[in-house]
Amino acid sequence: MLGILARTMVKAGMVKPSGLVKPVSVTQIAGRYLAHQEGLPKLPVPPLQQTCEYYLAALTPIVDPEELNHTRKLLEEFQKPGGVGERLQKGLEQRTKKMENWLSDWWLQTAYLDYRMPVVVHSSPGVVLPRMEFSDRQGQMRYAAKLIAGVLDFKSMIDNETLPVEYLGGKPLCMNQYYQVLSSCRIPGTKRDTVVNYTLVKRPPTHITVVHNFQFFVLDVYNSDGTPLTIDQIYIQLEKIWNSSLQTNKEPIGILTSNHRNSWGKAYNNLIKDKTNKESVRAIQKSIFTVCLDAPMPRVSDDMYRTCAGVQMLHGGGSRWNSGNRWFDKTLQFIIGEDGTCGLIYEHAPAEGPPIVSLIDHVVEYMKKSEMVRTPMVPLRMPQKLRFHITPDIKKDIEEAKQNMNIMAHDLDMKVSVFSHFGKDFPKSQKMSPDAFIQMALQLAYYRIYKRCCPTYESASLRMFRLGRTDTIRSTSIDSDKFVKAMDDPAKHNTEKVALLDKAVKAHRAYTDMAIRGQAIDRHLLGLKLQAIEDLAALPEIFMDTSYAVVLHFNLSTSQVPAKTNCVMCFGPVVPDGYGVCYNPMDTHINFAVSAFNSCQDTNAARLAQALEDALLDIKTLLEQTPKAKL
Structure with a gap:
């Protein structure tokens, strides 16, 4: 249930198609954010019977009939009038x-802060x-300076509350996550972590941290x-950092931040017993x-480059490379490699993908703009x-963290690819x-490899509601199961396959x-359990x-994170024998990132990526060969 990213956010109204977000006003709009938030509806608690029915439907393609029958009886008992289900449901309604x-x-605690595996991967x-393409070190510094200026430009809209509100289907979305990603940091504990946001203190921070050659610097911006x-001033300061x-x-x-959370805690x-260390850590946080x-990363062929770049963003390549050049607890870390490998990694507790992608x-x-103004040399x-x-x-502790990081880096199996045959245009x-369309291709790809369907997680945004995070779109359904079984069955006619x-x-x-209306089953079931x-x-x-353990074992953890920028998000699998699949559908191509673990003999990221490409092409061919059957 971890490593979860939010589903697509449709921008409407005031966000310009260029990708450069325009403020709704040039001056501060005090209290606008609060007024907007208070106008959003509260997240509903779905009806108990509805959740139980959909839960059985979700189990049908993934558990055997005997197990399903057993679960059906348990659910009947659970739903009895005056029974335990009704009591817990009332508890949730009171909580609302x-x-x-x-x-x-609850979600912040259970999905993130109580989770004790390393945040890395x-x-x-x-x-x-x-x-x-940086021709020299100055190119890297110049790019970094522009990037920093661009983030500060975005920050000014957050600070002034002039960030345009996003909409989905004509409804305004919760903007809270935008206010959580800057000046925030995860703090480790020995049993549970916390997240601190320093924008809420009396004197909010005015510095960023820059790390080079494993050394951290405070840069007032x-x-x-x-x-x-x-940009010129930032460039000069970055040069000083580099030379020092x-x-x-x-x-x-x-x-140290890459280690198991209890060990790091x-x-x-x-570490912070020492006064100097404590002050340095606080400055980063x-x-x-x-x-x-x-x-620079190790040199690889062009077709391997994207995959290696994905690995760099997720963990830095191991202790010999850039894994020590991070503070993984920091919410936002922008990565600019000497060899032109660029991107970011973010700590997931405060936010999902869409606010991060909007910022990117x-x-x-912003970085495309020509620089007209030269700075007086103050x-x-x-x-x-x-x-x-x-x-x-x-x-x-550092040596132990290095060893564990190297094991993790060695274990991550990654494939980042561009599907160039078509994009959003064809579906x-x-x-x-x-x-x-992409989710059905993914179901088909998995079925072709394993000859079975598996629990599949796709992230759905709950941002229509105040402080909404995510729920689960269960891509494996009774209908997807019928389709994937029919697709390669020679006894089935194309018209039937297309109909399925x-x-x-x-x-x-x-x-x-x-799911986006707050009526999916996963968070409701979790709520009943926590109640x-x-x-x-x-x-x-x-x-x-057993069914509950099976339904939560997401062999496929997936997310669509669309961006205007030709980029792709990547994340690790959420179970030892699973895959993490993220995709950014552009108009004429699709960027994919597939991850798995080398320690599992049954999974292989490149094999699934290839099966996915084949499935997308086969579905396209099916539709093109069966024009009259389209419904």
């Missing part, structure tokens, strides 16, 4: 009255941006009058965001190098949802609509049933 969002706190998504530094960090014989302190408590100036689209567009203060005292205990020409595809696509679309735990009641049998 008392809270802004009955789910959001297991939770934090990366984004690969188009490759840059605002002048004393509150205006942001110009040429030696790489420093301990990679940042690699203990190491963290040890409080910074607006982090910029990682990376050493804005920054990429002397700027030297960026502050952050010092760390490395005791033998801390050195030991649209067939009057089919591009997302549903059409039905499966429509079923996916219908469940998607249900039982909060009531200190015995856990209902439906949550100890």
Whole structure:
């Protein structure tokens, strides 16, 4: 259930097609954000009977009939009038009255802060941006300076509350996540983490952190009058940082953040006992965001480049490469490699993909602008190098984190590819949802490899509701199951196959609509379970049933994260024998990132990526050869 990204957000109204977000006003609009948020509806609690019915339907293609029958009986018992289900449902309805969002706190805790696996690979998504051609080090610095200026330009809209509201189907969306991604950081604990947002303090931060050769620097990005530094000024400061960090014989302190959360929590408590270390750590945590100036990646062939770039964004390549050049707890880290490999990684607890992608689209567009103004050479203060005292205990923790990171890096199996045969244009020409079309191809690809259907997670945004995060679109359905089994059956006519595809696509679309309206089953079931735990009641049998474990074992964890920029998001699988699949459908091509674990003999990222390409082409051929059968 981790490593989850939000589904597509349709921008409407005030967002310009160019990708550069235009503020709704040139001056501050105090209180606008709060007024907008208060006008949004609360997340509903779906009817109990409806969830139970859809739960059985979701189980039908993935559990055997005997198991399904057993679960049906448990659900009948659970739903009895005056029974345990009714009591828990009432508890959730009471919770809705008392809270802004009955789910959001629970979700933040259970999906992220209680999760003890490393955030690297297991939770934090990366984004690969188009490759840059830097002819020299100055090119890397210039790009970084422009990028920083672009992020600060976006930040000014957040600070002034002039960020245009997004809409989906004519309805305004919750904008809260935009206010969580800057100046925030995850703080490790030995049993549970926390997230701190420093925009809410009396004097919000005015600095970013820059890391080069494993060394961290504080870079003030605002002048004393509150205006942001110009691109030229930022460039000069980055040059100073580069020249002060040429030696790489420093301990990679940042690699500690890649460790198992309990281990990092203990190491963290040890690290901040020292006053200097504590001040340095706080400076990183409080910074607006982090910029990682990376050493070049190992050289690879052009067709392998995107995959290696995806790996760089997710974990940095291991302790010998750039994994120590990070602070993985920081919400936003922009990565700019000496060899032109660029992108970012973000810590997932505060936000889903769409706010991150909006920010990227804005920054990429901003960086295209020509620089007309040259800056008067006002002397700027030297960026502050952050010092760390490395005791033998801390050195030991760093060595352990290095070893664990190298194991993780070795275990990640990744394939980033561009499907160049068609993009959103083809499904649209067939009057089919591009997302549903791609999801059905993914179902077919998986079925062809494993001869079975599996639980599939696709992220759906709940941002129509106040503080809404995500729910699950269950792409594996009774209808998708019928389609994938028919597709390669020579006894079935093409007209029947197309009819089954059409039905499966429509079923996916219908469940998607249900999910974004707050009527899907996954978060409701989780809420009922957590309500039982909060009531200190015995856990209902439906949550100890084998079916419940099966339905949550997402062999396919997927997300559509569309961007105007020709980029792709990537993330790790959420189960040991699973895949993570993220895609950005452009008009005439689709960017895909597929991940798996090498430690699982049954999975192979390149094999699934190839099967997916074949499935997309086979479905296109089927539709083109059967024009009259289209419904």
